[in-house]
Each structure stands twice: as C-alpha cells, then as structure tokens.
Amino acid sequence: MANWVPLWLHRLGSPPTFYRFAGSVYPWALGLAILLGGVALYGGLFVAPADYQQGDAYRIIFIHVPSAWMSLFIYGVMTLAAFIGLVWRIKLAETVAMESAPVGAAFTAITLATGSLWGKPMWGTWWTWDARLTSELVLLFIYLGIVGLYHAFEDRRQGARAACFLVLVGAVNVPIVHFSVNWWNTLHQGATIRLLGPSHIAASMVWPLLTMMAATKLYYIASLFARVRADLIASEGGKAWVRDLALGPAGGGKA
Known part of the structure; x- marks a missing residue:
C-alpha cells in the first residue's frame, strides 16, 4: 500500500493525462455550479422564510x-497538495496548491466582505476584532503571502516549493478559524448546521445552504482545473505533447 499511493499519484500527475482529464471535467463542473448556484440563490432569497429575529x-x-x-x-x-508535492516531488501537486491559492483568497475576501455587510445591521459595526473575524483576516493574508511568494521567484519550481512550505506553516491557522467560536468568547455565532446531530436552523434554510455549498465546490473544481490547464500549457510549452496539442488532429495530436 505504501508503494501504491505514490505510483497512483505519479500516474495521475502526468501533465498530458491530467490535462485531458481536467478538460473533460471542467465544462460539467462549471455547468453544474451555475445550475446549483441559481437554485440555491432562488431558494435562499425567495423560498426560505424571513428570520424571526433578523428579518431578511x-x-x-x-x-x-x-x-x-x-x-x-x-x-x-492546498495543504494536502503541498505535502504531496514536497514529499514525492510531484510537480502537478505543487501546481494544484499554487493555483488554488488565488481562488481561496477570493472566497476568503468574499467571506470578510459579506460578514461586514451582515455585521453592520446586526452588531452595529462593520468590523470588530472578534476571534473568528481576526483569524479569517489572517487566513486572507496567508493566502496573499503564498501567492506573492510563489511569484517572487523567477524559477517557478523554486517558488512553488518555497510557497508550499508556507502553506504547511499556515495550516495551523485553519483549526483556529474553525474552533475560534468555541475556544474564545466571541460575537460570532456558533455552528448552526451539524452533520452529526440536530441543526439549529429551519429545514427550509438548510437546503439552499447545502446546495450553495455544492455549487461553490463545483465552481472551485472548474476554476482550479482551468487554471491548472493554463499553467501546464505555459510551463510545458516545449514538450512534445503540447506541440501535438497545438497542431490538433491534423498534426496527429489529441486534446
């Protein structure tokens, strides 16, 4: 088993193999993300009832x-990909970690922005140095630091490896963000949806949230695969499989 995992990862990590795999998954993931996102927004904005305390x-x-x-x-x-990239020297794992960072930073920025929009009417302020908010802001800075460190090197592999180390170091903040409402006395409310045990939220509100969760994960897959495919073309430009891809069927290549 110890030898099977690296062998499987190396096979999946073949750039031309992953390029074809990602190309076949991307349109389905994006299409489902748009569909489920629309359903979730409709359910959340028009089907779910107003909250008895917060209203709309x-x-x-x-x-x-x-x-x-x-x-x-x-x-x-990113943490898993960075670990695989550093331990088994799989280039594609490094690429996955690096191309995930901008998407993760975008979701973190949206989290902070929407949290501020919600906090103003609920707490009376746009921002407070609450444990959950502060640790989420730190997460955004870590994401941006990873992106910046990756692009600070002329050698892409060196930049990716340095940034992967930062990913592993920054992983300590993830449990802090998640458990901050339990470890400290914060303004931020605790978890209302539980996979194990009863959820403290109406069922009519749960399904749009879970549907949007599925939509965001599918969007992440689509965005990641598109970014990785573009990176592979840029970094593997001199390889035969990329030249065959550029020539198309007339040149004997396969997409």
Whole structure:
C-alpha cells in the first residue's frame, strides 16, 4: 500500500493525462455550479422564510457561509497538495496548491466582505476584532503571502516549493478559524448546521445552504482545473505533447 499511493499519484500527475482529464471535467463542473448556484440563490432569497429575529437581513448567509466553508476547504486541499508535492516531488501537486491559492483568497475576501455587510445591521459595526473575524483576516493574508511568494521567484519550481512550505506553516491557522467560536468568547455565532446531530436552523434554510455549498465546490473544481490547464500549457510549452496539442488532429495530436 505504501508503494501504491505514490505510483497512483505519479500516474495521475502526468501533465498530458491530467490535462485531458481536467478538460473533460471542467465544462460539467462549471455547468453544474451555475445550475446549483441559481437554485440555491432562488431558494435562499425567495423560498426560505424571513428570520424571526433578523428579518431578511440574514439572507446574506447564503453567500457568506458557503464562502467561509470554502475558504477553509480550499486551504485543506492546498495543504494536502503541498505535502504531496514536497514529499514525492510531484510537480502537478505543487501546481494544484499554487493555483488554488488565488481562488481561496477570493472566497476568503468574499467571506470578510459579506460578514461586514451582515455585521453592520446586526452588531452595529462593520468590523470588530472578534476571534473568528481576526483569524479569517489572517487566513486572507496567508493566502496573499503564498501567492506573492510563489511569484517572487523567477524559477517557478523554486517558488512553488518555497510557497508550499508556507502553506504547511499556515495550516495551523485553519483549526483556529474553525474552533475560534468555541475556544474564545466571541460575537460570532456558533455552528448552526451539524452533520452529526440536530441543526439549529429551519429545514427550509438548510437546503439552499447545502446546495450553495455544492455549487461553490463545483465552481472551485472548474476554476482550479482551468487554471491548472493554463499553467501546464505555459510551463510545458516545449514538450512534445503540447506541440501535438497545438497542431490538433491534423498534426496527429489529441486534446
């Protein structure tokens, strides 16, 4: 088993193999993301009832909460990819980690922005140095630091490896973000949806949230695969498979 995992990863990590695989998955992931995102927004904005305390102001959670989940989920993917890239020297794993960072930073920025929009009417302020908000802001800075460090090197592999080390170091902040509402006395409310145990939210509000969660994950897959495919073309430009791809069927290549 110990030898099977690296062998499987190396096979999946073949640039031409992954390029074809990502190209076949991308349109389906993007199409489903758009479809489910539209359904989730309709359910959250028009089907779910108004909250008995917050009124309609709470509806921003259908963007805020899935974005917050994604900010942590993507960093988890990056941590795994960075570990694989550093241990087994798989170039594609490094690429996945690096190309995930801008997407994760975008979701984190959306989380902070929508949280501020919700916080103003609920807390009376756009921002407070709450444990959850502060640790999420730190997560955004880590994302931006990874992007900046990656692009600070002329050698892409050196930049990716240095940034992968930063990914592993920054992973300590993920549990802090997740458990901050339990570890400290914060203004931010605790978890209302539980996979194990009862959820403290109406069922009519749960399904749009879960649907949007699925939509954001599919969007991440589509965005990541598109970014990785573009990176592979740029970094592998001198390889035969890229030349065959550029020539198309007339040149004997396969997409």
